[in-house]
Amino acid sequence: MFATPLGDDGAELGPLEPWQAPEFLAHMDRGREFVGRYIALPDRVTDLASSRAYLQSYAEHAASDTGRILGIRTDGLLVGGVLFRTMDLQAGTAEAGCWLEPSAVGRGLVTRASRVIIDWAVEERGVHRVEWLASSENRASIAVARRLGMTRDGVLRESYVHRGRRLDTEVWSVLAPEWRAARGRTER
Incomplete structure (x- = not known):
């Protein structure tokens, strides 16, 4: 319901809501180690209660207009997702992110889904900068940023601890005028 097709291969982007916690947990269980190599999501979603709480937190973000989460499905099966981890509409900024289970890798799903949400943020919500x-x-995530036409702003050295290791964070971004130019659009 309310899904956006991501092409003609049966992939679609749609809401992830608290009532879908069992499906979300099953998805995390299928991709837990793969997804968890670089992000904490599977470490936070470990049982039905934490799955529901995670999705509820994004329902609250959506209600306060400070974030969004959407699932990527292929032939009806949840295989990944994209989100705006943060959205500050007054400042005109948002931070996009993604994850994907191993069965769905290499099909361009994250890139296609990210284009949809960035388009929405820029054109519908007036976001100026998407990070x-x-x-x-995480070479795959960096490759998505490049395919989206983002610019590498820099590296935050050893900026976060993940599973006991300090990791560097690359910051990429695209500005609304750049996004529109790449999409063949003009300023609204």
Whole structure:
């Protein structure tokens, strides 16, 4: 319901809501180690209660207009997602992110889904700057940032601890005029 097709291969982008916690948990269980290599999401979603709480937190972000979470499905199966971890509409900034289970890798799903949410943020919500933060070791996420036409702003050295290791964070971004130019659009 309310899904956006991501192409003609059966992939679609749609809401992830608290009532979908069992499906979200099953998805995390399928991709837990793969997804958790660089992000904490599978460490936070470990049982039904934490799955529901995680999705509830994003329902609250959506209600306060400070974030969003959407699922990527292929043939009806939840295989990943994209989100705005943060959104500050007054400042005109948002931080996008993603995850994908191993069965769905290599199909361009994250890139296609990210285009949809960035388009929405820029064109519908007036966001001026969309950021993409990724571990310097996460080559796949960095490749998505490049495919989205983002610019590498810099590296935050050893900026976060993940599973006992200090990791560097690469900061990538795209500005609304750059996004529109790449999409063949003009300023609204």
